[in-house]
Amino acid sequence: MSRPSKRELARLITGIENGDPNALRTLREWYGRAGRAHIVGVTGAPGSGKSTLVAALTRLARSRGQTVAIVSVDPSSPFTGGAILGDRIRMRELFEDEGVFIRSMANRGALGGIARSTADIAVALDAAGYDLVFIETVGAGQAEVEVARVAETIVVVEAPGLGDDIQAIKAGILEIADILVVNKADREGAERTMSALQAALDLSTPSAGTAGHHGPGALRRVEAPAANAAGWRIPVLKTIATEGTGVEAVLDAIARHRQYLDQGAGAQRRAQRLEYEVTIRLRDLLLKRAMQQIEPARYRALIEACIARELHPQDAAQALLNALSREADRTPVE
Numbered sequence: 001m002s003r004p005s006k007r008e009l010a011r012l013i014t015g016i017e018n019g020d021p022n023a024l025r026t027l028r029e030w031y032g033r034a035g036r037a038h039i040v041g042v043t044g045a046p047g048s049g050k051s052t053l054v055a056a057l058t059r060l061a062r063s064r065g066q067t068v069a070i071v072s073v074d075p076s077s078p079f080t081g082g083a084i085l086g087d088r089i090r091m092r093e094l095f096e097d098e099g100v101f102i103r104s105m106a107n108r109g110a111l112g113g114i115a116r117s118t119a120d121i122a123v124a125l126d127a128a129g130y131d132l133v134f135i136e137t138v139g140a141g142q143a144e145v146e147v148a149r150v151a152e153t154i155v156v157v158e159a160p161g162l163g164d165d166i167q168a169i170k171a172g173i174l175e176i177a178d179i180l181v182v183n184k185a186d187r188e189g190a191e192r193t194m195s196a197l198q199a200a201l202d203l204s205t206p207s208a209g210t211a212g213h214h215g216p217g218a219l220r221r222v223e224a225p226a227a228n229a230a231g232w233r234i235p236v237l238k239t240i241a242t243e244g245t246g247v248e249a250v251l252d253a254i255a256r257h258r259q260y261l262d263q264g265a266g267a268q269r270r271a272q273r274l275e276y277e278v279t280i281r282l283r284d285l286l287l288k289r290a291m292q293q294i295e296p297a298r299y300r301a302l303i304e305a306c307i308a309r310e311l312h313p314q315d316a317a318q319a320l321l322n323a324l325s326r327e328a329d330r331t332p333v334e
């Protein structure tokens, strides 16, 4: 395949976002070609400087001869143009660079939906030949964590806060980090944030126990793979993204994590990630099928019963499931 133009890629990605069957057909053909790019998730609290850092990393990676794609999920700043002027000027050169592809995804699908399209978009960019694919998400909830998990390497960006208040801990995203960055190191309190993060890391033992999750066991709970097996020390790095300070160390750490994965840890992690992805897709399909089969009137009646507190939501869900299995029992097996 010749390398697709940015315009062709943009069209394919729109198709993926819209669930267009043609786009999915193309993606299936491309899937076998993917697997070469390094997919890097960048997440963290709103305004911590993720986009600025990704832009700085991209410039540096370009100077090292790598091509870069950036997917920004639900952005509120730079990549969509909502940024202050200085940021926008700095972003423009990236937009004009042939070796850089930038895409924003603003549509908020249902839980899982956005993770699914992000995974597909990453495959498209990977197959299209980009060396590095950055996926920026705002680390604020379950959906964002699912999106970040599409990546092989996850960078969590923190900014110095008030006192010891670490947003990443509050949002529950610290545990998925492979690399921690304290950005805005020019601000008051950066050292304190660094040591608070280091302390939190020292406390948390990697949960290698989830690694052996195989087969239908994984379906009992949509459980994410343990992010950090033994052998990888999570670095805590300091940056001033607006000035490019410390960015080289972050890009080096990203490359080192890739090497670490390539030396063996990656195979197990890739298997876990794909198992997780298949499980999420199965959950979505099951729910979709259930919603198609459930009679709307019955559904409404059960919700009403919950509103009237005559029925517990768990029992409503169970009643719907029971009705589905009775339906399935009547459906002859082909």
Ligand SMILES: Nc1nc2c(ncn2[C@@H]2O[C@H](COP(=O)(O)OP(=O)(O)OP(=O)(O)O)[C@@H](O)[C@H]2O)c(=O)[nH]1
Pocket: 045, 046, 047, 048, 049, 050, 051, 052, 053, 075, 076, 077, 078, 084, 087, 138, 183, 184, 185, 186, 187, 239, 240, 241, 242, 243
């Ligand atoms: N002082 C200082 N400001 C920074 C630094 N990095 C980014 N900023 C500024 O912080 C603001 C937010 O930066 P963004 O890169 O948009 O942050 P973000 O995390 O991508 O924001 P969202 O995508 O909206 O969550 C911008 O005005 C940046 O110029 C830094 O190292 N120091």
Ligand SMILES: [Mg+2]
Pocket: 050, 051, 052, 075, 076, 077, 078, 079, 136
């Ligand atoms: Mg941003």
